[in-house]
Amino acid sequence: MLEPLGQSQVLAYQERLASSFTIHLVSFERAEDLDRADELKAVGHRMQAAGIHWHRLSYHKRFSALATAWDIIQGSMLGLKLVRRHGLSVVHARSYVSSAMALVIKRVTKIKYVFDMRGFWADERVDGGLWPRNGRMYRLAKWFERRFLLRADHVVSLTHAAVREMERFNYLKGAMPPVTVIPTCADLAKFVPTSPPQGNFVLGYVGSAGTWYLFDNVVTSFVELLKLKPDARFLIINRNEHDYIRERLAAGQVPMDRVELRPADHASVPAQMARMHAGVFFIKPAFSKQASAPTKLGEFLGCGIPCLGNSGVGDMADVLEGEGVGVAIGVFDVAAIRHGVERILALVDDPDVRDRCVAAAGKNFSLDEGVSRYRAVYRSLSGHDGSRAA
Secondary structure (H helix, E strand, O other): OOOHHHHHHHHHHHHHHOOOOEEEEEEEEOHHHHOOHHHHHHHHHHHHHHOOEEEEEEOOOOOHHHHHHHHHHHHHHHHHHHHHHHOOOEEEEEHHHHHHHHHHHHHHHOOEEEEEOOOOHHHHHHHOOOOOOOOHHHHHHHHHHHHHHHHOOEEEEOOHHHHHHHOOOHHHOOOOOOEEEOOOOEOOOOOOOOOOOOOOOEEEEEOOOOOOEOHHHHHHHHHHHHHHOOOOEEEEEOOOOHHHHHHHHHHOOOOHHHEEEEOOOHHHHHHHHOOOOEEEOOEOOOHHHHHOOOHHHHHHHHOOOOEEEEOOOOOHHHHHHHOOOEEEEOOOOHHHHHHHHHHHHHHHOOOOHHHHHHHHHHHHOEHHHHHHHHHHHHHHHHOOOOOEEO
16 A cells, blocks of 8 residues: 555545445555655555555565465454454455455355456466466466456456456356456546647656566657657656666667656656647557556546557557547557557547547546445445445
């Protein structure tokens, strides 16, 4: 909860749900985050103001498999204690490791279990080159995934594409649990449109540039943009990969006087987005990415900014092309990227595109809608509005 993702994708929901439910939130925090006293105090105040009971445990990374096993034991024991002491009726587990804890808690206490899967995690490890597909860790993780899906009382998926894929799993034929699609939502009270930016065209990039993000292709898109708009600028908002980003920009022969690279905390991102005419990001298409929903898409659209992205990633292409709020390319050769840049420039010139972006954000990525769907899941499992949740 001391990192931006935890605050935007967990705490933002739970502090709204806490008005209807008793929430005990268990999180694993890194030692370096716990040392940031001001952030710890600020998050603690948010929890207290919302009425959330926050239980912090230390996250262990060294000796990965053993550390994860120890964390699972710690989390399971704490969860069992909380369920018994407070009479909790729902355990909501985010992703796979926490679901291993939830299965222990469910088996012992018979509590209702929500598997908030956040994607095909085991396949992400393979697609990302971290595990071999025939390796022991992958087989073990898929064994757990099967049990999570079969024993869940409700499943939350980030995308409709992932649900369609799960419906093809042989072991779920006739045994598919109830599923609700809740993408990574944006707080549209903060990510709002402002006056259109003036001056030279600004292409914007926000967030991580490594691992799943195809930053070299983003660099190519800006190079192609400069051929069409020589005075264009590239605004990059990134926390801690500046050396890598500069290296890739240099490799792409991007003139650095056309680039502004700066860090920004999550609270200041909307103000930086307000300077952008269009956003760009490409994500490596892979089997596991069918279950991914990039948070930045909802944030860009909430600010009225059309995006250049790609197909093969969750529901992203359906939103961009189907809602008329962006461009999704299918291949990454120079000709396809150039055509994508030409199309995004035409969209920016469309006087109605900003309104369409805002409407698409409200339809697909509204935090209020996400909270409403979680509330419905909790109610369906507890049987009444004032449930107790873990």
